[in-house]
Amino acid sequence: MSPTNYLLLSAVLFAIGTVGVLVRRNAIVVFMCVELMLNAVNLSLVTFARLNGSLDGQVMAFFVMVVAAAEVVVGLSIIMSIFRARRTASVDDANLLKY
Amino acid sequence: MTTSTGEAVAFWILGPVALAGGLGMVFSRNAVHSALWLVLTMLSLGGLYMVQSAPFLGFTQIIVYTGAIMMLFIFVLMMVGRDASDSVVEVLRGQRVSAAILGIGFAALLLGAVANSVVVPLAVGPAPGSNVGNLGLLIYQRYLLAFELTSALIITGALGAMVYTFAGRAKAKVITQRERVTARLLGPPEKYGSRSGPGVFATGDSVATPALLPDGSVAPESLSSIIEATARERLGHATELAHAGDAHDQHARDHEPHHEAGHEAGHEARHEQSEIQGSQA
Numbered sequence: 001m002s003p004t005n006y007l008l009l010s011a012v013l014f015a016i017g018t019v020g021v022l023v024r025r026n027a028i029v030v031f032m033c034v035e036l037m038l039n040a041v042n043l044s045l046v047t048f049a050r051l052n053g054s055l056d057g058q059v060m061a062f063f064v065m066v067v068a069a070a071e072v073v074v075g076l077s078i079i080m081s082i083f084r085a086r087r088t089a090s091v092d093d094a095n096l097l098k099y
Numbered sequence: 100m101t102t103s104t105g106e107a108v109a110f111w112i113l114g115p116v117a118l119a120g121g122l123g124m125v126f127s128r129n130a131v132h133s134a135l136w137l138v139l140t141m142l143s144l145g146g147l148y149m150v151q152s153a154p155f156l157g158f159t160q161i162i163v164y165t166g167a168i169m170m171l172f173i174f175v176l177m178m179v180g181r182d183a184s185d186s187v188v189e190v191l192r193g194q195r196v197s198a199a200i201l202g203i204g205f206a207a208l209l210l211g212a213v214a215n216s217v218v219v220p221l222a223v224g225p226a227p228g229s230n231v232g233n234l235g236l237l238i239y240q241r242y243l244l245a246f247e248l249t250s251a252l253i254i255t256g257a258l259g260a261m262v263y264t265f266a267g268r269a270k271a272k273v274i275t276q277r278e279r280v281t282a283r284l285l286g287p288p289e290k291y292g293s294r295s296g297p298g299v300f301a302t303g304d305s306v307a308t309p310a311l312l313p314d315g316s317v318a319p320e321s322l323s324s325i326i327e328a329t330a331r332e333r334l335g336h337a338t339e340l341a342h343a344g345d346a347h348d349q350h351a352r353d354h355e356p357h358h359e360a361g362h363e364a365g366h367e368a369r370h371e372q373s374e375i376q377g378s379q380a
Contacts, residue, residue: 001107004217006147009114011209013140016121019202023125023195028176029133035168036121036137039144042160050151051219055230058153059237065156065163066249070256072168076175077263089179092190 006047013040027079027089031072038068109150113143134172141165155231305329 013036020033042061049057083089102110120140124133141164149157189195238246309328310321322328 001102001110002219003102003151004214004219005110005114006151007213007217008210009110009117009147011213012118012206013121015202015206015209016118016125018205019198020121020125022198022201024133026130028172028179029124029130032124032133032137032172035164036124036140039141039160039164042156043144043147046148046151046153046156049153051217055233055237058156058230058234059242061153061156062159062234062238063242063245063249065159067252069163069168070249070253072171073256074259074263076171077260080175080178081263081266083179 003047003051007044010040010044010047013037013043025090025092027082027091027094028076030091031075031079035068035072038064106150109146113146113150116140117143117147130176131173134169134176137172138165138169141169153230155234 017033017035017037017040020036021030024030024033042064045057045061045064047057049055049061079089082094086093088094117140120136120138120143123136124140127133127136141160145157145160145165147157148154148160306323306326307329310318312318317328
């Protein structure tokens, strides 16, 4: 088995996350799809680090995890405040700026 | 460079599981089911990290992602409500079909690019030394500035979450101690001190108010040794009774039935009696 398989798996997971962001209506599920995309990129970073025999890719993946944690905190609190204001978590209902 | 058989086995088990988790997350109607599918994906990704000689990232993935972040997601899902599933109505017509076509095209593009362009180099083993130690050296030496910046980022994130939590909540007026004292002194006089206990019919419970005996004289036990008591003459109606009581005790004893009758005798009498009994208490 070639290590390229990891990259292929990562690409497919990233595409799945993209489709999820496009298709799903629930803001929390959309957010989870973004997390899946971040994880797919992390997998490719780790694989590249291994192919190159250096650890820089792993450090990058580590920083991606840290940033993702901060992003989740802020994003979920935004979703919660929207939910408290409008009693909905659907991305279609947050349309105050539309008209 | 080919991988060992054990790694191939791990990949062919964990990879399909990760794929199934991703697909299940996108296609399950219930948001909680989506979260659980994503947990499955993240767990198997952690396993894949460990297989690729990145044990630190693998455990971090499991602890931080599946342990903390997905728990946060499920927490918020429970607060929003489990029933908050997707609406079936398509706002944009044909969005799902076009999204599926775009996704498949995107995946094909990525796969083709990766498969055709990545040249696997000669076999390079993992760096000597432990993975965690080498990562620590890198993070705290070459990437120290970035690492410090992430701490600022996390603090900002926590502050932002608190701002969003308290946003829109009307700020309650804070009453200062001075305002409280002023309001109490301007209010009705019963609020000066603490209230009398139950069963006590009193209008004044200050230490400076001496207790009056049934004959109207001041009870000496009720006088404080450090606080000057209110002069008996300033105790209002009780003063007249006190003078009468001083005259002779028999008269004070005669007063008792008068006070009993005072209940029907109108407001003035009731007031008088209440003051006396309060002083006795």
